Amino acid sequence: MEIGIVVHGPDVVDSGMAAKVIDKIGALGNISAVMAGTIGKTAVLDAHLENIIDMSKSLKPSKCIEDFFITKDLIILLNHGKTTENGLLFANIVVSRIKDRNTKPLVQIERPDLSDGKVIPWNNQSVDMAIKISKMFEMELENVPELVTPISIEDHGHRIIRNVYGVHTGEMIMVNGIIVGFAESEDIRIISENGFIREIHGARIKEHGLEKLHGYNHRIPIDLRKCWVKSGALRSSNFTVPRKETGPERISEHIGKTGKIRAVIIDHEAEKTFELIGDADIAVTIGDDTTDIAADILYRLRIPIIGITDGDIDGFSHLKHKYPGSVVIRLKPGNDDKIGKKIRETFFDGKAIADFKSITILKNNIFELSKKFIIFSTDY
Known part of the structure; x- marks a missing residue:
């Protein structure tokens, strides 16, 4: 049997259950697992599961399921919602976006290893397999739900x-x-x-x-x-970040070979960091929370950031790391977006990606452009 597992969100990975479920389901057939969601990809890296869970795609869960409908015999949606009810609401949204949920057996495993966890068959042809999975994990079995309007x-x-x-x-x-x-x-x-x-x-x-x-x-x-x-929070604190392997030598080596570095602007789009970063060597991040989230993600990829902040932070509940060579510039309140726009127009020709001779030159240019508004800066 060919089985496709759509893993959604970081919590099911951080709890250790994604690895356990994938391993155990492997007894039923050949497994292909894919992660849907940016913060979930970060969790995959932290759990060293990048060779088990595919992070190369940037698709919504519904699209991942439809792709698996073409090549797999069974599709599993693996999720860990805030509550079981939240998980069912989420699945309703996902399933409602599928053209035909009856195409192949589709089973949801929600909050595995918790007392309120459930196995939910999302069509009649899923029931037998859902029964088998519920026994396998000793989880409560739900009836096939009526699809309600989730929004x-x-x-x-x-x-x-x-x-x-x-x-x-x-x-x-x-x-x-x-x-x-x-x-x-x-x-x-x-x-x-x-x-x-x-x-x-x-x-x-x-x-x-x-x-x-x-x-x-x-x-x-x-x-x-x-x-x-x-x-809610993008991610709980139930995880450990891998220790960085090397310092910023990668950037120096890159400059030595090509004579330039590539920079990308991440402007209030932290959730798209994996998609935006491409082959860039450094990111200019605009906004306090964007800087924290993007820097935390890029730490795993060994990429520094130049953060433009102004103290307007909401404090997402996950750890914050910045790769060596990063700098965060704190501006007077209300100026991060203005300076971010000027950086894009002045140094990136209005685009999101540009090449520079060196990171030092890019940093100096940004400091010069924003010097009238700088309160302080922090190097990492």
């Missing part, structure tokens, strides 16, 4: 109300990867008018986040019906 939208034309489920009080609320509020209840409704978020019922709005989301002065509208909305 609740009230569409009033120019006014859209999106109900957000599975939010816990105190959690961060993100829209398209940008923090827009902090939950003060579990009843969250995001309200937009003419494409602009005006209210988040049940939450304290982060105005600067909304400014970022809508492109500041560019006033970019969004379609709240299609946005990626997430709540």
